[in-house]
Amino acid sequence: MIEHKSVKVILVVLLGMGFLPFIKAQDRTPLKFADPLTDNMVVQQNKPFTVWGTANPNAEITITPDWTAPITVKSTETGNFKGIVPVPAIQEGDYKPHTLTLLSGTESKQLANILIGELWICSGQSNMQFSMKEVPNAEAEIAKATNSHIRLFNTKLNFSDTPIQNVTGNWMECTPQSVREFSAVGYYFGETLQKKLNVPVGLLFTGIGASAAQAYVPKEVLKAHPTLDSAYLEPYLRSEKSKEKIDGGFTFEKVTRPYLLYNALINPFTNLSIKGFCWYQGESNRNERGTYTRLMYAMIESWRTNFSQGNLPFYYVQVAPFFYDIEDPVRADYAFFREAQxxxxxxxxxxxxxxMDVGESKDLHPKNKKPIGVRLANTALNRTYGFLDVRYQGPQFEYAEFNGHKAFVHFKPESVNTGLTTNDGKLPQHFQLSGSDQVFYPAGAKIVGNRIEVYSDKVRKPVAVRYAFTNYPVTNLENTDHIPALPFRSDDWKEPVWTTKK
Structure with a gap:
């Protein structure tokens, strides 16, 4: 009896002194930043910054940025914590490295060499994933890519049936080594922004080749839309595939399953303050029309809701010309998909x-990615950053008038700016005319002021005109800002049933 009392007294004394951590070792959680928060990252300027991670259950954590006063938060019973610190707007040329420190009890963690600047998320399928090592003159382009003011995060592929917080990846300074495997569109976008804004830029790639848009939409969002539920979610949930154990391995089929990529590749980043999104995807959904448009509305709206930063800008890329192994110069199923985009x-x-001007008709992955990244950046510079002198719009169809055997195409004045031209000095190509029989014929075209005159000997009385509205036209029409014209059609005729689907 005396022995038991002695042991009891010793236990009470040791507990009072903070000893015996081994008694509930399974309840201890190492102090840790969340996976997206690493050395070398870019913190979005002029927005609150959420710092989150794990610690011991019910522990106090002091969060100390070197740019503002520290704050103290308490972790939950499961060991998760979250705190929000203000981040100032910075001046041009401010590349000062910062630190951010966590302290909890005797544990501490620190992020070093972080910058305050602009942070963009880049996502989509293979043409967004297409890396710098694959672009024209790749070695020369990569050799020029030493820029410590640009930071890169390349997210490793994963899938999950439920939303998760963990991801694999690290922020790295932009060097020839780190940029080699990084998204070429993303890099050229960031490079253009960084030069113009003269502030740090962070680029976070999170996507995978061959992926379908429904894979990036939360399950509950698909469920809430009857059209999306019946088109994407219910067929999957009824299939045997939905009963499989989900792992991180790639298959062409798995990257098209609903919501799995959202859970694993988008959800872990939703605490980050960001400036906006860049998106390049569509090839895997090319046989869809209105459902794809509705799906993308749902995806964009759900991302904006879950990132909780208002109406974040979303800039995206229309798919390039491609023939899909069908040699038919008048076939237009891919054109109808581009219209849905x-x-x-x-x-x-x-x-x-x-x-349309930088595609390669027989290559699904055209290599000239620099113009695409630059166009995305110019769009952001004008629309997001207010550089109204930076042009981003190509000629956009406004209306057509028909006079005798000719059509006259008019463009929105703001999209023509100082005039129309072609990128090769030749006449505009890829126009078509149709009469009331709805049969389209190739047509000649010429620039007359700020409009296009279109004509064809095979159509005596045209009633409809189309431009670049076939599957794989590589175009030459642009404005004098060297931005290509958008494909268009003046008619609203129903899409025909194509004899072959691939």
């Missing part, structure tokens, strides 16, 4: 970048 821009604070 264009309608996404009817949603507020979105803009589409055109690639």
């Amino acid at each position: 264009e309608r996404i821009s009817e949603l507020g604070n979105t803009e589409m970048v055109v690639t």
Whole structure:
């Protein structure tokens, strides 16, 4: 009896002194920043910055940025914590490295060499993932890419059936080594922004080749839309695939499953303050039309809701010309899909970048990615950063008038700016005319002032005109800002049933 009392007294004394951590070792959680928060990162300027991670349950954590006063928060019973610190607006040329420190009990963690600047998320499928090592003159381009004012985060592929917080990746300074495997579109976007803004830029790539848009939409969002539920979610949930154990391995089929990529590649970043999104995707959804437009509305709106930063800008790329192994110069199923993509821009604070002039008709992954990144950046510079002298719009169809055997195409005045031209000095190509029989024929075209005159000997009385409205036209029409014209059609005729689908 005396022995038991002695042990009891010793235990009480040791507990009072803070000893015996081994008694509930399974309840201890190492102090840790969340996975997206690493050395070398860029913190979005002029927005609150959420600092989150894990610590011991019910512990106090002091968060100390070197640019503002520290704050203290308490972790939950499961060991998660979150705190919000203000971040100032910075001046041009401010590349001062900063630190951010966590302290909890005797544990401390620090982020070093972090910058305050502009942070953008880049996502999509293979043409966004397309790396710098694959662009024209790759070694020369990579050799020039030493820029410590640009920071890169390349997210490793993962899938999850439920939303998760963990990701694999690290922020790195932009060097020839780190940029080699990074998104070329993303890099050229960031390079252009950084030079113009003269502030740090962070680029976070999170996507995967061959992925479909429904994979990036939360499950509950798909469920809430009857059209999206029946088109994407319910067929998956009824399939045997939905009963499989989900792991991180790639398959072409798995990257098209609903919501799995959202849970693993987007959800872990939703605490980050960011400036906006860049998106390049669509090839995997090319046989869809209105459902894809509705799906993209839902995706964009859900991302904006879950990042909780208002109407974040969303700039995206229209798919490039491609023949899909069908040699048919008048076939237009891919053109109808590009039209569905264009309608996404009817949603507020979105803009589409055109690639019709830099595509390669027989290469699904055209290599000239620099113009695309630059066009995305110019869109952001004008629309997000207020540089109204930076042009981003190509000629956009306004209306057509028909007079005798000719059509006259008029463009929105603001999209023509100082005039129309071609990038090769030749006449505009890829126009078509149709009479009331709805049969389209190739047509000649010429620039007359700020409009296009279109004509064809095979159409005596045209009633409809189309431009670049086939599957794989590589175009030459642009404005004098060297931005390509958008594909268009003046008619609203129903899409025909194509004899072959690939």
